[in-house]
Amino acid sequence: MAITLQFAGFDTKDLGVSTSPLAELMAMLHVWAEPDHHFDSSAQIQEIARQLDDQLIAEFNELSPLWARFRARFFFPLASDKNQIFERELAVLAALPLETFVSMAAEGIRGFSKGLPAAEKLLHDQSGRAEFLETCRSRSLGRFELADQLLQNPPEFRSRIIRFLADCWSSFFSREWEGLFVPLGGAAAQLAGKLQRADPATVVATLSVTAKAFPGLSEVRFDKLQQRRVQLSGRQLLLIPSRWIGNHLTVKDHAGYPVIVHFPAQAGQKEVLKIQQVRDRLSALSAESRMELFRHISAEPMTTSELAARLGQPAAQISRSLRVLREADLVVSERRGKLVYHRIDTAIVLRLGPDLLATLTR
Structure with missing residues (x-):
C-alpha cells in the first residue's frame, strides 16, 4: 500500500x-x-x-x-x-x-x-x-x-x-x-x-x-x-x-x-526494512532445522563441517541452510586462513523486534 x-x-x-x-x-x-x-x-x-x-x-x-x-x-x-x-x-x-x-x-x-x-x-x-x-x-x-x-x-x-x-x-x-x-x-x-x-x-x-x-x-x-x-x-x-x-x-x-x-529531519535516518525483508527474516528462522543451526552458531562461530557433524546433516544441506540465513542478513561468514566460520549477526538479531514493529507501523 x-x-x-x-x-x-x-x-x-x-x-x-x-x-x-x-x-x-x-x-x-x-x-x-x-x-x-x-x-x-x-x-x-x-x-x-x-x-x-x-x-x-x-x-x-x-x-x-x-x-x-x-x-x-x-x-x-x-x-x-x-x-x-x-x-x-x-x-x-x-x-x-x-x-x-x-x-x-x-x-x-x-x-x-x-x-x-x-x-x-x-x-x-x-x-x-x-x-x-x-x-x-x-x-x-x-x-x-x-x-x-x-x-x-x-x-x-x-x-x-x-x-x-x-x-x-x-x-x-x-x-x-x-x-x-x-x-x-x-x-x-x-x-x-x-x-x-x-x-x-x-x-x-x-x-x-x-x-x-x-x-x-x-x-x-x-x-x-x-x-x-x-x-x-x-x-x-x-x-x-x-x-x-x-x-x-x-x-x-x-x-x-x-x-x-x-x-x-534528523540526520542519518535509520533504515526501515521493506516488508519483504521482514518476511524473509521470519521465514529463514521458521524451519526447525535452520533454527537449530542458528542456535549453535549463536554460541560460537563454527565451520560448515563442524555444523554438519553436530547436527548429523550432510554438509550440502548445512550450506543451503546457511545460504538462506545469510541472504536474510542474519548470518555472517568470515574466512580465517583456510577455514570459513559462520556466526550470527548479533546487531541484526537484536533489532528483529524493533525493526518488525517499525516496519509494520510506519
Whole structure:
C-alpha cells in the first residue's frame, strides 16, 4: 500500500518549506500516546510527562484520539507561511470555519477519512450523526465520548483543544521548542536550497526511507498503511521538518488547504526494512532445522563441517541452510586462513523486534 503524490502539472511556486511549532507539539503528543510505536523516544517523553500536573495529563488522555493514530489535520499549518509562530497557529485554528473544524476533528477522532459524512450532515442529520457515533463507539468508548462532545457543542470543543495546547506550551513545550527552533529551521533552509537546484519530486523522494520516485510518471510513493493518490496540480504543497516524528513520515490532504508532508529531519535516518525483508527474516528462522543451526552458531562461530557433524546433516544441506540465513542478513561468514566460520549477526538479531514493529507501523 502507498500514498502517492502526483506531480504532473504541479507549479513549483506552490511549493513551500516551513517549520511549525504546533505540528511539532502534535508529534510529541503522538509519541506520548503511542510509546510502543516510538520506542526510541518513549523514555524521553515519559520523563517530561512525569513533571506535568494531573489535570493536564487527564486532558491529554481524553483528547488523545485526536493525535494517537490518524492525527487531525488542524494540527498542521492551515496556511503556507514560511515560518509559523505558535500563537498565530492557535489564532488560525480559532478562526477556522466551524464546519471545516468539525470535519477535521471528526476525521481525527474516528481515525480514518474514508466515507466520512460532510460536517453539515454530522451536525444536522440524525441518521448521519448516529452512524458516525456508532462507528466511533465500535473503535473505543473514549472515541465515542469525544465524538459526542464534538457534535454537542463544536465551539466549546474547539476552545477546549486550544486551551489544552496553550497549557502544553506553558507547561513544557515552549522550552522544548527553544531547543528545536534552530535545528529545524536549518533543516528547512537546507531543503529549500535543494529544491532550488533539483526537481521537486526527486527531492521529496529523499525525505523518507520509505519513499520511491517514479520520474516517468512524475510520482513519489510513500510505503504506508494507506492507499491514496494525491494530485498536486493546482494545490499548495508544504514540507515540514520534525524531530519528534521519528521515521514516521505523515502526508495530510484536506480539500482547500495545503497538502502537508511532515517528514523526519534528523540526520542519518535509520533504515526501515521493506516488508519483504521482514518476511524473509521470519521465514529463514521458521524451519526447525535452520533454527537449530542458528542456535549453535549463536554460541560460537563454527565451520560448515563442524555444523554438519553436530547436527548429523550432510554438509550440502548445512550450506543451503546457511545460504538462506545469510541472504536474510542474519548470518555472517568470515574466512580465517583456510577455514570459513559462520556466526550470527548479533546487531541484526537484536533489532528483529524493533525493526518488525517499525516496519509494520510506519
